[in-house]
Every structure is written in C-alpha cells, then in structure tokens.
Amino acid sequence: MVKKYNHNANHGAVPDDKVNILGRDFEAETINQKWCTDITYIHVLKEGWTYLASVMDLCSRKIIGYAYGTSMTAELAVEAVKNACLNVRDTQGIILHSDLGSQYTSQAFESYLGSHGMIHSFSRKGNPYDNACIESFHSVLKKEEIYLHTYQDSREARRAIFEYIEGWYNRKRIHSAIGYMTPQQKEDEELKKAA
Numbered sequence: 705m706v707k708k709y710n711h712n713a714n715h716g717a718v719p720d721d722k723v724n725i726l727g728r729d730f731e732a733e734t735i736n737q738k739w740c741t742d743i744t745y746i747h748v749l750k751e752g753w754t755y756l757a758s759v760m761d762l763c764s765r766k767i768i769g770y771a772y773g774t775s776m777t778a779e780l781a782v783e784a785v786k787n788a789c790l791n792v793r794d795t796q797g798i799i800l801h802s803d804l805g806s807q808y809t810s811q812a813f814e815s816y817l818g819s820h821g822m823i824h825s826f827s828r829k830g831n832p833y834d835n836a837c838i839e840s841f842h843s844v845l846k847k848e849e850i851y852l853h854t855y856q857d858s859r860e861a862r863r864a865i866f867e868y869i870e871g872w873y874n875r876k877r878i879h880s881a882i883g884y885m886t887p888q889q890k891e892d893e894e895l896k897k898a899a
Contacts, residue, residue: 707855722809725825726766726801730837730881732763735894736792739768741784741808742799743776744842746850746865750857756845756865757784757807759800760838763894765879766887767841767869772862796821803835830855843858845873 732738741759748754753777759769769788773780781802789795800822802808808826817824827834849868855861875888882890 710793722804722826724834725799725823725835726799728834728836730762732761734898735761735763735891736795736798738762738801739788740838740887741781742803742835742838742842743781743805743807744846745776745826746772746861747854748858748861751778754858755780756842757781758838758841758869759784759788760841761788761887761891762837764887764890765837765841765882766874766891770865770869772858772865774858776807778807778812781805781807781813782816785813785822789820798822799825801825801827801835801891804834841873845869848872 726738726740730738730740739759739761741757743755743757746754746756751774754772754774757771757780758767759767761768769784769786769790771780771783771787774782785800798821800817800826802824804826807813808824829856832839845865845868849864853864855864873887875886878886880882880889885893
C-alpha cells in the first residue's frame with residue numbers, strides 16, 4: 705500500500721494518517737486533556753543502554769506514567785501509557801502526542817490507544833520541538849540525576865529514576881510554566897476545581 709503524504713513547506717512531510725493535532729499548543733485547560741510521551745536512553749554499566757518511556761500531563765506537567773526496561777519496545781511505550789491511565793476514570797478523548805518512532809506507530813500501541821478512546825497526535829519527522837515538554841523533562845532528568853551518577857545495573861538506575869520522579873520532580877521541583885507550583889500542587893488544584 706502506498707502512503708499518501710501531506711506536503712507543507714513549513715511542516716515537512718507527514719503520512720496523512722499521522723497528524724500533528726497538538727500543533728505545539730502545550731497549554732491545557734485541565735488535567736487529562738493533553739498528554740505527551742517519549743523514550744530516552746540511560747546508560748548503566750552491566751546492561752549497557754536501558755530505556756525510559758515517560759508520559760506527561762501538559763496541564764500539570766506531572767509525569768503521570770513511566771516504564772523502564774532494557775529493550776526499547778512497543779511494549780515499553782504501552783506500559784508507560786497503561787501506568788498513566790491507572791488513576792484516570794475516563795480516558796475518552798485524551799490527546800496523546802508522540803514522535804513517529806516505531807514503538808509509537810506500532811499496532812500494539814495504536815490498539816491500546818484505540819481501546820481507551822484516546823486520540824493520537826504525532827510530531828513531524830525531525831521536529832523535536834513538536835514534543836518539547838517531554839524532551840525538556842528528559843533533558844532535566846539527565847542533567848539533575850542521570851549524568852551525576854554511574855549506575856551499576858538497571859536495578860540501581862530504576863530506583864534512582866523512581867526517587868527522582870516521585871520524590872523530586874513531581875512533588876518538589878517548581879515550574880515557571882505552571883505558576884511556580886510543583887506538578888503535584890497543580891494537579892491537586894485542578895482536582896479541587898473539578899470536585
């Protein structure tokens with residue numbers, strides 16, 4: 705089957721069925737409206753490269769789901785989204801933005817989103833700024849944690865990532881984009897408004 709491409713001078717070529725719905729609009733009126741996801745590499749001594757898939761809520765900037773493993777697979781990408789969905793009653797209509805990586809264009813990933821009524825938005829090829837918020841999180845994680853330590857194995861790295869996300873990033877690190885609150889404070893504020 706030949707894929708049709710939508711050519712636009714400013715936006716590069718994107719397969720017609722892989723649309724950038726988010727369009728770099730990283731603002732969300734409430735939580736569980738727009739999410740973004742990506743995978744980053746983390747080196748450990750024993751296993752070599754390991755992989756972290758993260759999911760961020762764009763309203764609170766909270767990392768609401770993540771999965772860590774020794775293989776960069778579609779299953780890892782799905783696991784991160786599954787973890788993000790654990791505390792969400794209704795996932796219908798949530799826009800989830802990712803890049804065009806094979807994990808995110810896989811049948812397994814598309815099936816999971818489809819079965820949960822989520823809408824998949826894609827970055828254009830070679831446009832990391834289309835997914836700037838999650839790219840920024842992974843960059844900060846590396847500067848503030850990963851590059852400062854040498855991990856013997858994936859078990860040690862997993863513990864450090866958990867402590868960084870749950871103990872520091874979500875609960876103590878303030879963000880100018882959300883009015884100098886922590887992601888957890890922003891989420892709590894949104895939940896109070898909705899109650």
